[in-house]
Amino acid sequence: MSSAASITSRQKILDRIRAAKRNSANGAAQVEAANAAQPRAYVRSGKLPTEARIALMIERLREYDAEVLESTPENLVASIRAQLTGSGKHRFVLPEGLPVDWLVTGFDWKVDNGLATADIEHAEGVVSAAFCGVADSGTIVLHHSTTEGRRVITLLPDWHLCILRASQVVETLPEYFDRCPQPPALVTWISGPSATADIEMTRIKGVHGPRILHVILVRDDA
Amino acid sequence: MSPSAANHPVLDPLLAPPFPQAALPLLRNPQLRTNVAHAIDVIQAKRSRLVKEKSDWQELRDAASAIRTEALANLDHYLEQFEERCTRAGGTVHWAADAAEARQIILELLRKEMASEVIKIKTMTSAEIQLNPFLQAAGIDVFETDLAEIILQLGDDEPSHIVVPALHVNRSQVREIFARRMGLENLSDDPQALTAAARTYLRQKFLNIPTAVGGANFLIAETGSVAVVESEGNGRMCLTLPRTMITLAGIEKVLPRFQDLEVMLQVLARSATGERMNPYTSLWTGVTPGDGPQSFHVVLLDDQRSSILSRPVERQTLKCIRCAACINTCPVYRQTGGHAYGSVYPGPIGAILTPQLMRMHHAQSLPFASSLCGACYEVCPVKINIPEVLIELRSQVVDQERRQFASIFDPMFLGMKIANLLFQKAWRFHLGQRLARIGARLFTRKDGWIHSLPSLGAKWTQTRDLRALPNQTFHEWWAARTKEAR
Numbered sequence: 001m002s003s004a005a006s007i008t009s010r011q012k013i014l015d016r017i018r019a020a021k022r023n024s025a026n027g028a029a030q031v032e033a034a035n036a037a038q039p040r041a042y043v044r045s046g047k048l049p050t051e052a053r054i055a056l057m058i059e060r061l062r063e064y065d066a067e068v069l070e071s072t073p074e075n076l077v078a079s080i081r082a083q084l085t086g087s088g089k090h091r092f093v094l095p096e097g098l099p100v101d102w103l104v105t106g107f108d109w110k111v112d113n114g115l116a117t118a119d120i121e122h123a124e125g126v127v128s129a130a131f132c133g134v135a136d137s138g139t140i141v142l143h144h145s146t147t148e149g150r151r152v153i154t155l156l157p158d159w160h161l162c163i164l165r166a167s168q169v170v171e172t173l174p175e176y177f178d179r180c181p182q183p184p185a186l187v188t189w190i191s192g193p194s195a196t197a198d199i200e201m202t203r204i205k206g207v208h209g210p211r212i213l214h215v216i217l218v219r220d221d222a
Numbered sequence: 223m224s225p226s227a228a229n230h231p232v233l234d235p236l237l238a239p240p241f242p243q244a245a246l247p248l249l250r251n252p253q254l255r256t257n258v259a260h261a262i263d264v265i266q267a268k269r270s271r272l273v274k275e276k277s278d279w280q281e282l283r284d285a286a287s288a289i290r291t292e293a294l295a296n297l298d299h300y301l302e303q304f305e306e307r308c309t310r311a312g313g314t315v316h317w318a319a320d321a322a323e324a325r326q327i328i329l330e331l332l333r334k335e336m337a338s339e340v341i342k343i344k345t346m347t348s349a350e351i352q353l354n355p356f357l358q359a360a361g362i363d364v365f366e367t368d369l370a371e372i373i374l375q376l377g378d379d380e381p382s383h384i385v386v387p388a389l390h391v392n393r394s395q396v397r398e399i400f401a402r403r404m405g406l407e408n409l410s411d412d413p414q415a416l417t418a419a420a421r422t423y424l425r426q427k428f429l430n431i432p433t434a435v436g437g438a439n440f441l442i443a444e445t446g447s448v449a450v451v452e453s454e455g456n457g458r459m460c461l462t463l464p465r466t467m468i469t470l471a472g473i474e475k476v477l478p479r480f481q482d483l484e485v486m487l488q489v490l491a492r493s494a495t496g497e498r499m500n501p502y503t504s505l506w507t508g509v510t511p512g513d514g515p516q517s518f519h520v521v522l523l524d525d526q527r528s529s530i531l532s533r534p535v536e537r538q539t540l541k542c543i544r545c546a547a548c549i550n551t552c553p554v555y556r557q558t559g560g561h562a563y564g565s566v567y568p569g570p571i572g573a574i575l576t577p578q579l580m581r582m583h584h585a586q587s588l589p590f591a592s593s594l595c596g597a598c599y600e601v602c603p604v605k606i607n608i609p610e611v612l613i614e615l616r617s618q619v620v621d622q623e624r625r626q627f628a629s630i631f632d633p634m635f636l637g638m639k640i641a642n643l644l645f646q647k648a649w650r651f652h653l654g655q656r657l658a659r660i661g662a663r664l665f666t667r668k669d670g671w672i673h674s675l676p677s678l679g680a681k682w683t684q685t686r687d688l689r690a691l692p693n694q695t696f697h698e699w700w701a702a703r704t705k706e707a708r
Contacts, residue, residue: 010317013473013524017298020532031296035478038288042281042485060498114512117463121429137491137499150513151462151504155455174484183445183480185311185507186514189487191499194455198370198386199393199413200257201264207369207417208424209455209502 044178046136046171050221053135057169058217060138064192065205066213072222076163077101079216080127083161087214089124093153097146098129112153120152125159126210131184132176133169137191140164140215141176144186151188160193160210166221231380231561234352235580238564240587245562254390258382258559261389265550268496269601276492285485287605290541293443293476294531300443300476301522307446311508313518320525321351327521328353328435328468329360335466335517337362337433343450343457344368345437346384346544347470347523349566350579353435365427367456369420376403382560384567385494385546390559424456434460434515438471439543440486441520444479447507448520451490453500461504467515473522474531474540486543489603493545526579535614539574541604546571548598548608554591563588570598574611582618589615633678652697659691666690 046053058068071079081104084092091108093115103109110119129147130140140162142148154160170176194209205211232238248254273279293300305315318324332340340362348354354364354375366375370388374381377399381387388396397411400419409419436457440449448469450457461467477486483505491500509518530536549555549569560568565576565585573588589612598608629635644654665672672688674680682688694702 005323007317009319009323009524012319013317013522013528014298014301016524016528017301017473017531020528021295021298028299031299031478034292034296038292039281039284042278042285042488064501117429134499139499144510144513151458152513155458155462173488177481177484180480183442183447184505185445185447186510187503187505188458189499189503190501191491191497192501194453195501196369196417196454197264197495198368198373198388198454199391199396199416201261201386201389202393202413204413204417207421207454207456208367208428208459 044174048171053171057133057135068215070217073220091123093123093126095149120156123157126153126157127161128154130162130164133164134173134176135171139189139191142188143184159212161214163216165218233380233566235565235585241591245558248558248562257390257392262550272492282489286489286603289482290604303443304441311446313508316521318523324351324521324523325356335433339363339431341365341367341431341434343436343460344371347437428459428463432465434464435468438469438475441476442480443476447505449505451503462514464515466517468519470521473527493547493603530578538606541606547601551597551601570608586619662691
């Protein structure tokens with residue numbers, strides 16, 4: 001819908017850039033070659049054995065004050081129940097793609113099939129899956145599929161329980177990118193709960209996102 | 223004293239006084255200097271610890287630098303690719319040749335939305351184009367949502383840093399501002415309580431204001447996606463809840479590929495806040511049905527960037543990813559804080575970026591606001607040789623001054639002209655040395671030092687002593703020695 005002025009500016013800017021480079025636009029092949037020729041000598045693959053990789057992920061998450069619980073796949077539902085009970089909260093949201101047996105009884109569940117914002121704001125907590133965990137930085141990556149939920153449901157509730165499988169945990173950030181043959185349309189990288197250090201560089205947890213992050217690490221690797 | 227009671231900082235390079243003049247009141251403000259030094263020390267300590275633990279830090283810097291260099295070398299290609307893919311995903315791309323056009327595009331978009339209020343993610347680019355006062359004047363209320371930006375907005379203050387814009391304000395000053403502007407008389411100065419007050423203040427705004435304006439840390443050409451790096455979650459709120467999202471980004475913000483983030487995200491958080499990774503990074507592509515804003519606009523801002531691109535030495539300025547590592551390490555910034563730079567971009571990066579954004583017509587004092595110690599180059603995650611650019615810009619400023627008629631009478635240029643004559647022939651140089659020796663004798667004390675010189679020479683001796691000129695130069699000694707040997 002660009003206005004006429006904007007179209008003119010578009011041409012003007014591109015012309016200026018091309019003049020600045022003193023040659024016309026490089027062809028796609030040249031661009032590809034320039035890309036391939038770049039130095040990429042940094043660490044791509046991790047070297048830690050599985051146990052140490054998982055231990056590092058847990059250590060990093062705990063440094064962010066996230067609470068981490070390990071669980072076997074068989075015990076997962078019981079672990080979820082324990083976490084929900086321990087939270088002291090009752091109203092929870094769940095993305096629509098998660099197994100129904102995660103909806104443990106005794107709590108007020110809302111499955112997100114396009115819930116209104118007010119309903120999500122009303123919830124006290126959210127349970128979601130994840131796409132990947134990066135141990136090096138303790139990062140949880142969401143691609144917002146049907147098991148991870150729309151962005152808003154892992155944002156408004158104050159309490160977030162994230163179910164991460166050990167097989168999803170990589171050591172380095174480049175290894176996460178290796179797991180994305182097709183770039184995703186939506187990504188949220190979460191490294192600990194929301195925080196700020198804007199006042200005297202004092203780290204304060206929980207500004208706008210969930211103030212409390214819990215992680216259940218499902219040992220599906222054993 | 224609240225920051226608002228002090229002289230309001232001027233961050234418009236068109237109006238700001240020269241750096242040495244602007245720095246004086248700040249150097250005389252012990253509270254401000256304590257606040258700045260404290261914040262800088264904390265960030266520096268965290269950064270240096272996390273950079274040390276990264277065994278491949280230099281390799282990451284090499285890669286980050288190469289990625290940015292290549293992105294700029296093919297900028298036209300990548301911008302067109304970004305536009306095509308963002309548009310395909312349901313976004314709309316606008317091009318703004320200058321600040322005025324960018325402001326106008328954003329205003330028109332907001333008018334179309336019938337917006338009377340707008341929430342904002344922290345974006346230095348919007349501060350650069352002075353968007354907030356423009357929108358306010360057009361009758362649109364602007365609500366900043368980053369904690370530091372709220373402190374500044376409510377305190378009628380200006381940013382003094384690009385990552386932690388309110389680092390010059392301490393907790394009791396924040397308490398005073400919040401208590402006054404939010405009507406919370408019993409607020410304590412505990413950062414936890416202050417943060418909670420901001421959360422409550424903003425929650426209703428996030429839920430009710432349907433239009434947001436933000437910036438971009440990266441535009442991904444390959445996918446047409448935009449990435450925003452943040453800590454608090456205010457960015458996620460603005461990117462998720464409103465109906466309409468408008469992103470303002472400089473044309474230099476493009477990365478060629480999604481995978482390039484594996485380098486940039488690793489270097490950015492460590493350099494900026496001394497964290498292995500910032501709490502939240504969001505990436506989105508156009509419009510996703512049912513998730514987030516259903517109307518998405520990107521405004522690509524040139525405003526002198528293409529002209530910076532045309533100059534071979536200065537071009538590297540555009541590699542900047544706004545991490546502020548150079549600011550945090552700069553010995554000059556540490557003393558003055560950010561307001562002395564008279565621009566939203568302070569510190570070493572500001573000293574090279576601001577005058578260039580002003581086409582070297584304003585802010586000419588900034589390239590001189592450096593000791594050229596090189597610390598900024600050493601920490602820069604994309605390896606911008608800031609001292610090299612500073613020296614290039616200094617030479618341009620000197621050339622400007624030389625071209626002015628008044629420079630004929632300027633003692634510095636006169637001195638340089640005389641020096642030029644003296645250095646041309648050996649005999650002139652030797653004659654000059656002899657005359658200087660005779661002249662200096664008048665001012666040399668018994669201890670072998672010159673403690674004070676008259677007139678222009680006083681500028682030197684006001685702050686340091688000068689060693690007396692020796693009775694014999696090396697040349698004279700060598701000539702005498704050779705004669706003796708015969």
